[in-house]
Amino acid sequence: MNEKARPVLTTAEVNELLATIYPELNAQLGSYQAVDVFPGGCTVRLNADGRHLRPGGTVSGPSLFTLADIGGYVCVLSHAGPDALSVTTNININFMRKAEAGPIDGHCRILKLGRSLMVFDIDIVAGGQTVAHATGTYSIPPKP
Amino acid sequence: MNEKARPVLTTAEVNELLATIYPELNAQLGSYQAVDVFPGGCTVRLNADGRHLRPGGTVSGPSLFTLADIGGYVCVLSHAGPDALSVTTNININFMRKAEAGPIDGHCRILKLGRSLMVFDIDIVAGGQTVAHATGTYSIPPKP
Amino acid sequence: MNEKARPVLTTAEVNELLATIYPELNAQLGSYQAVDVFPGGCTVRLNADGRHLRPGGTVSGPSLFTLADIGGYVCVLSHAGPDALSVTTNININFMRKAEAGPIDGHCRILKLGRSLMVFDIDIVAGGQTVAHATGTYSIPPKP
Amino acid sequence: MNEKARPVLTTAEVNELLATIYPELNAQLGSYQAVDVFPGGCTVRLNADGRHLRPGGTVSGPSLFTLADIGGYVCVLSHAGPDALSVTTNININFMRKAEAGPIDGHCRILKLGRSLMVFDIDIVAGGQTVAHATGTYSIPPKP
Numbered sequence: 001m002n003e004k005a006r007p008v009l010t011t012a013e014v015n016e017l018l019a020t021i022y023p024e025l026n027a028q029l030g031s032y033q034a035v036d037v038f039p040g041g042c043t044v045r046l047n048a049d050g051r052h053l054r055p056g057g058t059v060s061g062p063s064l065f066t067l068a069d070i071g072g073y074v075c076v077l078s079h080a081g082p083d084a085l086s087v088t089t090n091i092n093i094n095f096m097r098k099a100e101a102g103p104i105d106g107h108c109r110i111l112k113l114g115r116s117l118m119v120f121d122i123d124i125v126a127g128g129q130t131v132a133h134a135t136g137t138y139s140i141p142p143k144p
Numbered sequence: 145m146n147e148k149a150r151p152v153l154t155t156a157e158v159n160e161l162l163a164t165i166y167p168e169l170n171a172q173l174g175s176y177q178a179v180d181v182f183p184g185g186c187t188v189r190l191n192a193d194g195r196h197l198r199p200g201g202t203v204s205g206p207s208l209f210t211l212a213d214i215g216g217y218v219c220v221l222s223h224a225g226p227d228a229l230s231v232t233t234n235i236n237i238n239f240m241r242k243a244e245a246g247p248i249d250g251h252c253r254i255l256k257l258g259r260s261l262m263v264f265d266i267d268i269v270a271g272g273q274t275v276a277h278a279t280g281t282y283s284i285p286p287k288p
Numbered sequence: 289m290n291e292k293a294r295p296v297l298t299t300a301e302v303n304e305l306l307a308t309i310y311p312e313l314n315a316q317l318g319s320y321q322a323v324d325v326f327p328g329g330c331t332v333r334l335n336a337d338g339r340h341l342r343p344g345g346t347v348s349g350p351s352l353f354t355l356a357d358i359g360g361y362v363c364v365l366s367h368a369g370p371d372a373l374s375v376t377t378n379i380n381i382n383f384m385r386k387a388e389a390g391p392i393d394g395h396c397r398i399l400k401l402g403r404s405l406m407v408f409d410i411d412i413v414a415g416g417q418t419v420a421h422a423t424g425t426y427s428i429p430p431k432p
Numbered sequence: 433m434n435e436k437a438r439p440v441l442t443t444a445e446v447n448e449l450l451a452t453i454y455p456e457l458n459a460q461l462g463s464y465q466a467v468d469v470f471p472g473g474c475t476v477r478l479n480a481d482g483r484h485l486r487p488g489g490t491v492s493g494p495s496l497f498t499l500a501d502i503g504g505y506v507c508v509l510s511h512a513g514p515d516a517l518s519v520t521t522n523i524n525i526n527f528m529r530k531a532e533a534g535p536i537d538g539h540c541r542i543l544k545l546g547r548s549l550m551v552f553d554i555d556i557v558a559g560g561q562t563v564a565h566a567t568g569t570y571s572i573p574p575k576p
Contacts, residue, residue: 021199055165061232062210069205088205089405090378090425092236092524094551094567096544111565112528116404117377117427119526121553121565133543133553135526135567137378137425139405233549234522234569236380238407238423240400255421256384260548261521261571263382265409265421277399277409279382279423281522281569283549309487343453349501349520354494376493380524 005113007078011037014078018070032070035105037078041120044071044106048099048126058098059131064124065093068134071108071122076138079113086118091136099126116140149257151222155181158222162214176214179249181222185264188215190248192270202242203275208268209237212278215252215266220282223257230262235280243270260284293401295366299325302366306358320358323393325366329408332359332394336387336414346386347419352412353381356422359396359410364426367401374406379424387414404428437545439510443469446510450502464502467537469510473552476503476538480531480558490530491563496556497525500566503540503554508570511545518550523568531558548572 009017014034031047046052046059046067054060069088076086104126112119117137124132153161158178175191190196190203190211198204213232220230248270256263261281268276297305302322319335334340334347334355342348357376364374392414400407405425412420441449446466463479478484478491478499486492501520508518536558544551549569556564 056229061213061235062206065209065213065235066206069209085200088239090236090238091205091209092234092380092567094234094543094569095232096551111526111562119528119565121567130543133551133567135524135553135565137526236423236524238399238425240407255382255418263384263421265423274399277407277423279380279409279421281382344517349523350494350498353497353501353523357493357497373488376527378524378526379493379497380522382522383520 005079005110006039007037008081009037009078011035013082014074017077017082032067034074037074041107041109042071042074042078044074044108046104046106048101048104050101053101056098058100059104059126061095064095064099064104064132065091065134067104067106067124068093068122068132068136071106072118072120072136072138075108075110075120076118076140079110080118080140086138086140089137089139091134093132093134095132097129097131099131102126104131116142149223149254150183151181152225153181153222155179157226158218161221161226176211178218181218185251185253186215186218186222188218188250188252190250192243192245192248194245197245200242202244203248203270205239208239208243208248208276209235209278211248211250211268212237212266212276212280215250216262216264216280216282219252219254219264220262220284223254224262224284230282230284233281233283235278237276237278239276241273241275243275246270248275260286293367293398294327295325296369297325297366299323301370302362305365305370320355322362325362329395329397330359330362330366332362332396334392334394336389336392338389341389344386346388347392347414349383352383352387352392352420353379353422355392355394355412356381356410356420356424359394360406360408360424360426363396363398363408364406364428367398368406368428374426374428377425377427379422381420381422383420385417385419387419390414392419404430437511437542438471439469440513441469441510443467445514446506449509449514464499466506469506473539473541474503474506474510476506476540478536478538480533480536482533485533488530490532491536491558493527496527496531496536496564497523497566499536499538499556500525500554500564500568503538504550504552504568504570507540507542507552508550508572511542512550512572518570518572521569521571523566525564525566527564529561529563531563534558536563548574
């Protein structure tokens with residue numbers, strides 16, 4: 001992102017919105033939250049526990065994918081506005097290292113915020129190491 | 145896949161193995177299973193219910209991603225052998241249409257089965273429509 | 289693609305169009321052509337020669353990527369119409385085997401043809417083997 | 433990349449190596465070069481001219497893909513050593529904005545340098561704007 005779009009929601013507003021529109025997120029999937037929203041990006045966190053592990057005791061791919069997807073969703077909600085009924089159209093994720101239970105942070109950058117598409121990437125970091133990286137696209141529906 | 149590698153496990157054996165090595169899969173994530181294993185590929189199924197939905201009442205991206213990841217895992221287990229401690233290194237997924245609760249089938253093809261990498265793709269079909277498509281790579285550890 | 293959209297251009301019309309709007313294609317990049325257009329997809333070909341090789345004497349990644357990109361472009365032109373000034377927004381490509389000089393065919397499927405996005409995949413085959421596979425998205429501009 | 437692997441070749445050595453092992457690169461494909469090699473990454477450049485344009489007068493997707501592929505190759509050569517006969521196994525590229533003829537810089541980060549795989553990403557910048565972003569994997573053959 002070059003023009004550093006300014007967010008239209010605060011971190012607290014995004015978390016309230018997530019809890020309202022997506023109650024399954026934490027009931028079913030565990031502890032996902034926005035921890036920061038800033039011009040051109042955001043930081044999201046997974047507090048990984050036993051529910052997020054796969055064979056071998058490491059955090060599962062779907063749990064990290066969910067963090068990436070939520071990172072993009074927080075970028076869209078915070079920068080394109082809370083009424084945007086946006087959907088993911090594509091995510092590409094690389095898994096690089098194993099992550100153990102504990103806090104896992106996703107550092108998101110908005111690479112493009114167009115009228116109909118937002119492109120972002122996310123560095124997923126645990127224990128000081130990049131454990132995964134993803135790039136994705138959200139489709140933003142036209143404003144009424 | 146061109147040489148049509150033959151599976152070394154049956155569908156029933158794969159499901160038993162999944163239940164043994166990955167008990168969280170169905171306890172936490174819901175109803176994922178292998179429904180067919182054949183030379184060069186497999187079919188996996190998600191019986192999507194309320195746990196798998198996102199805002200709007202459609203099956204969530206992470207639920208479809210999980211089906212893709214399991215499709216690749218079933219391909220590796222069935223074709224490279226049950227002792228392979230393989231891990232996903234990359235998945236790219238495109239979401240094309242909304243899917244409602246109900247059975248969702250993933251039709252997997254092994255595109256390459258090498259010594260250290262397996263590449264596969266998966267057509268994810270619900271209600272007669274392709275709702276998502278993914279391509280992925282598993283890393284296969286060296287045999288001892 | 290499930291609804292099997294019908295093409296609005298023949299194979300010959302697509303090749304004429306490519307030669308008109310993209311003269312650099314064959315002057316600079318070599319011999320790329322459409323060899324078939326059918327409902328829901330197309331086949332494109334690269335006649336690979338010395339210009340397309342990389343160290344080791346095999347067809348280069350960028351040459352195969354170009355074939356994938358042209359496969360998507362032929363899908364859009366033939367199915368969404370010749371006036372569509374479409375652009376690629378994303379391509380993910382896996383390289384599986386080495387390909388030697390000679391004809392290389394790309395078998396394309398349209399996975400979704402929406403109003404603003406087309407998603408496709410392509411199996412790239414040389415010497416009877418799948419040498420690469422790609423998935424991509426074209427953005428289709430609104431009709432005036 | 434977290435451990436900031438140190439390069440084993442200088443920028444000048446990488447450019448000499450590219451000219452020796454890949455003479456087609458600049459004869460056929462135009463002006464690609466390494467402009468910097470540093471711990472954990474590199475910068476590569478395409479001096480885009482008429483040969484790299486597509487319909488509409490903007491730099492073509494395959495030209496930007498080639499820059500991404502070379503960025504990964506320079507990362508491998510400089511950090512894993514000049515004798516590594518590495519090949520690309522996967523690249524995912526997002527095209528975000530149009531780029532005009534002129535210098536186009538690719539800023540590469542090594543996300544993981546393992547024994548058999550290297551994962552990298554690249555921000556492709558022209559005229560102060562990110563025009564494309566790619567992520568890729570190179571397979572590194574075992575040392576003899």
